[in-house]
Amino acid sequence: MLLREVEYARPATVDEAISLLAGHEGARPLAGGQTLVNVMKQRAASPDVLVDLADLAELREIGFSGGMLEIGAMVTCSQLMSSSEVEVARPILAEVAGTIADVQVRNRGTIGGNVCVSDPTNHFPPLLVALDATFTIRGQAGERTVPAQEFFLGVYMTAVGEGELLTKVNVPASSGAGDGYAGLTIGAHGTYIVNAAATVAGDTARVAIGCVAASPVRATAMEERLASGDFSADAVRAAAEGLGAALDPPSDVHGSADYRRHLAEVSAVRAVLQAAGRRK
Amino acid sequence: MGEPVTSRTVSVEVNGEQIELEVPTRRLLVHFIRDDLGLTGTHVGCDTGNCGACTVHVDGEAVKSCMLLAVQAEGTKISTVEGLAADGELTALQQSFNEHHALQCGYCTPGMLMSATALLARNPRPSEEDVRLAIQGNICRCTGYVNIVEAVVAAGGKA
Numbered sequence: 001m002l003l004r005e006v007e008y009a010r011p012a013t014v015d016e017a018i019s020l021l022a023g024h025e026g027a028r029p030l031a032g033g034q035t036l037v038n039v040m041k042q043r044a045a046s047p048d049v050l051v052d053l054a055d056l057a058e059l060r061e062i063g064f065s066g067g068m069l070e071i072g073a074m075v076t077c078s079q080l081m082s083s084s085e086v087e088v089a090r091p092i093l094a095e096v097a098g099t100i101a102d103v104q105v106r107n108r109g110t111i112g113g114n115v116c117v118s119d120p121t122n123h124f125p126p127l128l129v130a131l132d133a134t135f136t137i138r139g140q141a142g143e144r145t146v147p148a149q150e151f152f153l154g155v156y157m158t159a160v161g162e163g164e165l166l167t168k169v170n171v172p173a174s175s176g177a178g179d180g181y182a183g184l185t186i187g188a189h190g191t192y193i194v195n196a197a198a199t200v201a202g203d204t205a206r207v208a209i210g211c212v213a214a215s216p217v218r219a220t221a222m223e224e225r226l227a228s229g230d231f232s233a234d235a236v237r238a239a240a241e242g243l244g245a246a247l248d249p250p251s252d253v254h255g256s257a258d259y260r261r262h263l264a265e266v267s268a269v270r271a272v273l274q275a276a277g278r279r280k
Numbered sequence: 281m282g283e284p285v286t287s288r289t290v291s292v293e294v295n296g297e298q299i300e301l302e303v304p305t306r307r308l309l310v311h312f313i314r315d316d317l318g319l320t321g322t323h324v325g326c327d328t329g330n331c332g333a334c335t336v337h338v339d340g341e342a343v344k345s346c347m348l349l350a351v352q353a354e355g356t357k358i359s360t361v362e363g364l365a366a367d368g369e370l371t372a373l374q375q376s377f378n379e380h381h382a383l384q385c386g387y388c389t390p391g392m393l394m395s396a397t398a399l400l401a402r403n404p405r406p407s408e409e410d411v412r413l414a415i416q417g418n419i420c421r422c423t424g425y426v427n428i429v430e431a432v433v434a435a436g437g438k439a
Contacts, residue, residue, distance in 0.1 A: 001308065001327050001346075007284035008305035008351055016282075024284060030352070037308075037347045038329050049284045050305070052352060078341070102417025103395065104332060107341040108348070189416060 022163030031113035073112025092179035126210035130197035136168035152215035177201035180274030196267035200275040203229035212249035231276035295363035312350035321361040332418035335391035342398040361390035372438035382431035384422030
């Protein structure tokens, strides 16, 4: 397909990328392109300038320091799946990455792209909220770190402002916590209708639901009920009661709002039970 | 600093041959391969990133060439379906596709071959399940996949 004409730059450093983004109106970073190139075909997005991050090697690194897994924004899903750091520190990231789309998309699609698109049906947003991840954003004024719950601002909107670049996603090492992920997709490895992520550390659970609002929703009432420390199937089911009723999800051809409310409870229960079972 | 441009010279290695060509920055890699290089074995199916008919290898990894700009491939090694039997001899996988009648209309075949070749390179003896996962991003509307999966499994260990 013929795309609208677009200017293209390929900076050699992160600083150069940031000055390109800040210095050109309508400039957007280009990561793997697995979403952006397609929406450009549909003219749903029409950036004037693409700033290709391909040469920024520091954004492709996975590091571990101070109990934190530091994942560069350009790390691909395939890289997450084969990383020994991820396998040791937070294997759920590899597990979820492996269910995104297909091999070809995972070879190009990046964690930074997945979160910066902030599509409410994407896999990583609820997971990163449940894992209490933080996001490192760099701009000309310097660097700041934003917690996951303040990162996802709405549909296609994140805390990354104009002239800024997401450089890293930081995920705490599990240190004995168990993680779970559940939901219902349209076809195997397809788009989620509802998804839920949970992490259980000792007696504390964090649960986040995706696809039911513009950004991931914390299931705080369920978390509070689980604080009793009873993670039996009956107790977790009881804790999830009323979770759906508190949500206002969209209706579409794949499921009514009521069906999504039901799925939110079922998915949250499954994610929590899986997480609790994996605690060490 | 490299200022933004709408046309740029791309240097890539395609099927072992070094190519240097100026292209509009909006050109998709699949059109670069088909129209600029004349390698029409790589097909455009859906042009939305779903069907996988445009699958090629970039630095050894299977990617969908309709979801990449040609300029993004700068400095990489690309192989297309034409590169498989470059010496005129079918690969074990291609031979197996022939023996198992793993195609009907043939439109998806180049993409299937490229995805399966990448699989066999990292997993020389894939199970049926491995093959099904590896070609998840490749749609075939004729065969129901059965013969394709059998062909790839049978090619395992023969490469």
